Structure formats: C-alpha cells, structure tokens
Amino acid sequence: xxxxxxxxxxxxxxxxxxxxxxxxxxxxxxxxxxxxxxxxxxxxxxxxxxxxxxxxxxxxxxxxxxxxxxxxxxxxxxxxxxxxxxxxxxxxxxxxxxxxxxxxxxxxxxxxxxxxxxxxxxxxxxxxxxxxxxxxxxxxxxxxxxxxxxxxxxxxxxxxxxxxxxxxxxxxxxxxxxxxxxxxxxxxxxxxxxxxxxxxxxxxxxxxxxxxxxxxxxxxxxxxxxxxxxxxxxxxxxxxxxxxxxxxxxxxxxxxxxxxxxxxxxxxxxxxxxxxxxxxxxxxxxxxxxxxxxxxxxxxxxxxxxxxxxxxxxxxxxxxxxxxxxxxxxxxxxxxxxxxxxxxxxxxxxxxxxxxxxxxxxxxxxxxxxxxxxxxxxxxxxxxxxxxxxxxxxxxxxxxxxxxxxxxxxxxxxxxxxxxxxxxxx
Numbered sequence: 380x381x382x383x384x385x386x387x388x389x390x391x392x393x394x395x396x397x398x399x400x401x402x403x404x405x406x407x408x409x410x411x412x413x414x415x416x417x418x419x420x421x422x423x424x425x426x427x428x429x430x431x432x433x434x435x436x437x438x439x440x441x442x443x444x445x446x447x448x449x450x451x452x453x454x455x456x457x458x459x460x461x462x463x464x465x466x467x468x469x470x471x472x473x474x475x476x477x478x479x480x481x482x483x484x485x486x487x488x489x490x491x492x493x494x495x496x497x498x499x500x501x502x503x504x505x506x507x508x509x510x511x512x513x514x515x516x517x518x519x520x521x522x523x524x525x526x527x528x529x530x531x532x533x534x535x536x537x538x539x540x541x542x543x544x545x546x547x548x549x550x551x552x553x554x555x556x557x558x559x560x561x562x563x564x565x566x567x568x569x570x571x572x573x574x575x576x577x578x579x580x581x582x583x584x585x586x587x588x589x590x591x592x593x594x595x596x597x598x599x600x601x602x603x604x605x606x607x608x609x610x611x612x613x614x615x616x617x618x619x620x621x622x623x624x625x626x627x628x629x630x631x632x633x634x635x636x637x638x639x640x641x642x643x644x645x646x647x648x649x650x651x652x653x654x655x656x657x658x659x660x661x662x663x664x665x666x667x668x669x670x671x672x673x674x675x676x677x678x679x680x681x682x683x684x685x686x687x688x689x690x691x692x693x694x695x696x697x698x699x700x701x702x703x704x705x706x707x708x709x710x711x712x713x714x715x716x717x718x719x720x721x722x723x724x725x726x727x728x729x730x731x732x733x734x735x736x737x738x739x740x741x742x743x744x745x746x747x748x749x750x751x752x753x754x755x756x757x758x759x760x761x762x763x764x765x766x767x768x769x770x771x772x773x774x775x776x777x778x779x780x781x782x783x784x785x786x787x788x789x790x791x792x793x794x795x796x797x798x799x800x801x802x803x804x805x
Contacts, residue, residue: 382674385410385667399710404663407670421666428665429658432617433539437532438654439620443627445649447482449642450631452598456481457499459595462588465579469571471507473564474579475500476521480560481599483525493522493756497763508577513570515764516774519756520563520782523745526711528556529606530623533741535616536661536712540668540719543733545616546609547800551734553606555742555789555796562781562788570777597634601626610803657712664716672720681725691729695790698722698736699743706747710755714744735796738789746782749775 388406393399408421447453457478464473478500497518504514526533529549538545570576605623608614614622631638671677684694705714719740723733748756751772761771789795 381410381414382671382676384413385670389667393708399713400660400663403667403713407663407666410670424666424669425662428662431539433535433545434658434661435617436530436535436620437657438650439617439624440530440532441653441657442646442650443620443623444482445646446624446627446631446638446643447598447601449638449646450627450635451637452627452630452635453478453482454499455591455595455635456598459588459591459599461579461581462591465581467571468578469567469576470579471500471504471509472513472517472567472571472576475504475517476524476560476563476567479521479524480528480556481602483528483531483556493518493759493763497522497760501760501764507580510574510774511764511766512770512774513574513576514774515760515766515771516776516778517563517567518764519749519760519771519775520778521560522756523742523748523782524556524559526741526745527552527559527738529553529609530616530619531741532657533711533715533744534737537715537719537737537741538616540716541723541733541737543723543737544800544804547734547804548737549609549616550606550800550803551738551796552741553799555738555785558788558795559742559782559785562785563778566778566781597630601630660710660712661716664713667713668717668720671717677721677724680721681728684722684725685728689729691726691731692791694726694729695731695739698726699739699786699790702740702743703746706744707750707754709747711741711744711747714747715740732793732797734800735793738796739786742782742786742789746779746786749779749782 385406388409389402392402392405397405404421404425408418411420412418457474460474460477460481461470464470464477467473500518501511501514505511525531529552531549531552534548534552535545537543538548567576601623604626605619608619608622609616628638631642684697687697688694702714702718705718719737722740723736726736727733748754751757751768754775757768757771757775760766761768764771
C-alpha cells in the first residue's frame with residue numbers, strides 16, 4: 380500500500396512540473412509522515428545513501444573532465460583525430476565518435492562529453508557545410524559512449540546500488556563501448572554516401588600528424604593510466620578518480636601550461652554544481668527506493684518476473700522494454716538507484732550476470748538521453764548549438780537505430796561485457 384501511494388504521489392508531482400529529484404523526495408517523505416514513521420528517517424536515509432566510498436569517485440571524475448577541458452587537452456585530442464580520419468567523406472562525424480571514445484576514458488559522463496566537446500564539434504561541422512541536424516545528432520549519439528567506457532559515473536552508481544564489484548562493472552563497459560562506436564561509424568558511412576556529406580578541410584601530412592601526436596600523447600595516455608590502475612589492483616575506482624585529477628593538473632600546469640587560475644576556478648565551480656545535482660538525485664532516489672523496499676517491492680517484482688519466465692533472454696528482453704520506457708521519463712541516475720536493486724535479484728536468479736546487467740541497464744538509460752520528454756542530451760545540445768528543440772530531436776532520430784542495434788548485440792552477447800572483467804579480475 381505504501382509503494383502504491385508513493386508511486387501515485389511521484390507521478391502527480393512530476394506531472395505538475397516538479398523536478399524529478401524533488402518529486403521523489405517529497406513523495407517519499409509524505410508517505411513516511413502519513414504512516415506515522417519518525418521524520419528523522421528522511422534525513423537518516425538520505426544522508427546514509429551518500430555515505431558511500433564508490434560515490435567519492437563521482438566528484439573526482441567530474442573535476443578531472445572539467446580540468447582537461449580548461450587545460451586545452453581536449454582540443455589537442457580533437458586535432459589529432461581530425462588529422463587521422465578527417466579527410467574522408469563525413470570525416471567530422473567519425474572524428475566526433477572517436478574523440479568521444481578517447482575522452483570517455485577521462486570524463487565518465489555523457490553530459491560532460493557534450494559540454495567539453497559538443498560546442499567545438501558542432502561549430503566545425505557548421506563551418507564545413509554539415510546540416511545542423513546531423514551535427515546535433517552525432518554529438519548526442521557519440522556522447523552515449525562516455526557512460527559505458529571506463530571510468531563511468533553511471534556504472535559506479537549501479538555497482539553501489541546493486542552491491543556488485545565496481546572494478547568489474549567498470550571494466551565490463553570497455554568492449555560494449557567499442558561496439559557502439561563501430562555501429563555509429565557505420566551509420567555515418569551510410570549517411571555520408573546518401574547525403575554526400577563534406578570532407579574535412581584540415582591540411583594533413585606526415586609532419587603535421589607527427590606534431591599533433593606528440594602534443595596529444597600525454598592526453599592519450601590518461602585512459603591507459605586509469606584502466607591500468609584498475610586492472611593492476613593498485614587503485615580502486617575511488618583512488619583512480621583522484622589519480623585522474625592529479626594527472627589533469629600535471630598536464631595542465633607543467634606539460635601544456637594552459638591551465639590558468641580562472642580556468643581552475645571555473646572547473647571547481649562546474650564540479651560543485653554538477654556534484655550537488657548528482658548527489659541530490661542520489662539522496663532523493665535512495666529515500667524513494669527505501670520506501671519501496673520496506674514494502675517488499677523488490678521481492679514482489681522478482682517473483683512477478685520469474686513467474687512470467689525463468690528464461691534469462693526473455694527477462695532481458697522484457698527489462699529492455701521497461702528501461703527504454705523509463706529512460707524517456709526519468710533521469711538516468713535516479714532510475715539506476717531505484718531499478719538496480721529491483722531487477723538485479725530476479726535476473727541473477729535466472730542466470731544473468733549482474734556485471735552484464737549493469738551495462739545493459741546503463742546503455743538503455745543513455746539511449747533515453749536522446750528521447751523526449753526528459754532526454755537531457757536534447758536540451759543540452761539545444762543550448763550548446765542554439766537550435767530549436769524540435770530540430771535537435773529530428774537530428775537524434777537517425778542515430779537511435781545504431782544505438783538500438785548496439786543494445787541488441789550487447790544484450791544477447793553477454794561475453795562482450797563479461798569477458799574482460801573475468802579475464803583481468805579474479
């Protein structure tokens with residue numbers, strides 16, 4: 380009964396236009412008060428949800444991404460990739476995908492990738508004659524790689540919510556991220572041929588490429604340090620986030636020497652703002668999930684799903700449909716915190732590896748970033764590109780197909796997610 384009340388209140392407040400995080404917190408607090416529970420529970424459960432070692436990695440990765448942007452590191456990466464693949468037809472589309480793949484080894488978040496790279500990518504594509512819809516669409520689609528490739532903030536949050544190994548979950552995203560990048564580039568190749576997309580006007584040549592590689596090499600080495608640290612066991616997800624901040628400061632101050640005091644302050648402000656938003660969602664979602672838990676919703680959902688089928692492929696297909704729908708109306712971190720503890724026991728009982736499930740859940744919700752009405756990537760790109768929202772949505776539609784194809788492959792070929800963690804982590 381409590382779960383029904385909290386869900387109804389959540390839907391009513393959300394339809395009234397209340398932000399999702401506040402809707403979850405207010406509805407949970409109202410149900411707690413109505414059922415004569417101590418109101419101190421609200422503060423206790425919210426604060427306890429933030430008392431988590433894995434969550435310490437979140438502000439660190441956000442700060443590292445902001446420092447990389449403030450240090451000009453992302454610009455050097457972008458220029459190197461332009462020199463390598465930019466001259467083919469539709470080259471800036473390929474550059475966008477590869478730049479996001481490399482930068483995802485630093486940022487761990489889709490919106491961080493759009494903020495760091497999106498403005499530059501869209502401006503260059505406009506200058507070279509690409510349609511605004513194409514520029515917006517590929518910028519959003521390529522940003523879905525960031526939350527899949529390690530380090531990934533959503534995967535860290537899933538690991539904390541589902542109580543599975545954070546190191547394994549992070550490593551699980553590496554091969555699926557490459558699958559997403561490959562399918563996006565195939566889509567670009569098809570569109571380049573059909574729409575006669577432009578070639579990049581950058582002047583290439585061996586000397587230019589060599590100089591660009593030397594400049595970008597320290598930045599290219601960052602993902603190697605981070606993933607190597609995780610694999611070696613020398614550092615955990617939280618420590619590797621701190622290492623990424625230290626490395627960004629080292630490059631910005633002593634290698635590239637482009638990090639200014641104003642840039643560092645701006646990066647800290649961005650980190651505080653983004654971290655506060657994320658942790659506010661985490662606290663509200665944890666309180667909401669606790670109300671569902673004490674009403675035994677996870678157990679009931681698990682019994683319901685296993686009553687429908689005990690076949691892991693049927694359950695995975697069903698969960699995909701549910702998550703795609705949820706991704707359209709709910710912020711991704713909130714959805715992970717609520718649904719991960721609900722789905723994980725049922726699918727684990729059916730034989731699904733929780734590490735594989737983590738990648739499936741996060742990819743579903745990242746696709747939701749490109750779908751209205753709550754798709755945050757749509758609104759961010761509309762702001763960055765100064766485009767009407769309806770044109771941004773139109774640009775996203777062609778790139779939903781390769782993302783959905785990647786989801787099918789990753790869902791039904793679990794070895795893509797489980798092979799690397801099982802190989803490297805014992």
